Amino acid sequence: MGTWDIGPFGNDTAADFGGDLDEAAAEEREAMVRSVLKRAAGPADFLDTSDGERAVAAAALVVAQHPDGEPVCSNYGPSEPLPELPADLRLLAVDALDQVVSNRSELAELWAEAANWSKWRQDITRLRDVLDTPIPPQEEALFEI
Template sequence: MGTWDIGPFDNDTAADFAGDLDEAALEEREAMIRGVLKRAAGPADFLGIYDGERAVGAAALVVAQHSDDDRACSNYGPSEPLPELPADLRMLAVDALDQVVSNRSELAELWAEAANWSKWRQDINRLRDVLDPPIPPQEEALFEI
């Protein structure tokens, strides 16, 4: 695994995906991101490492357009602008991230053996929480009906 840190683009595969996006025409970039997310989110018996790494990078690009979090796309992310990504990519990215951390993911298996597994998992959860914020616990009702 050509990985140097836990960030979405801190591995060879995702960095190469970012380069592919930079080389593509602006109007092709959304379809490339959607394709990566669909491949990861789709029904599969096993999610390979390369599809998982690209999916994390693609999800980070969706996050970057829906938050002020500039950590989503490090120096290794795309340097060319992206089109406005449609809102439906948010839930597709959530589904892809869920597959990335599932027990059917080669990427999750490899990270589980790494010393900084918990940091990687926290970063994936942070991305997911931007895309699909958790519902805060409800306080007890003041009045019962």
């Protein structure tokens, strides 16, 4: 694995994806992010490492535009600004991240063998939690019958 950090762009594949986004025309960038997320969230029997790494990077870009998200801090992520990504990508990113950490993911399998697996898993969970915040409990209505 050409990995030097647990961050979303801390590997060769994600860094290349960031470069591909920079080289693409502005109007193509959303479709590129969507395509990566769809591929990872899809019903394939096995998610390979490269698709998983790109999905984590794409999800981090979606998170960066969320009101509760943090910017992507990496020298290896895209340096060109992305267009405003549509809100429907949030759920697609959640589905993709769920697949990245599933038992059908080669990336999760590789990280499970690494010493800093729990930190990687926490970072994935943090991304997912921003995109899929729990619904607050509904307060009981105070109606008199």
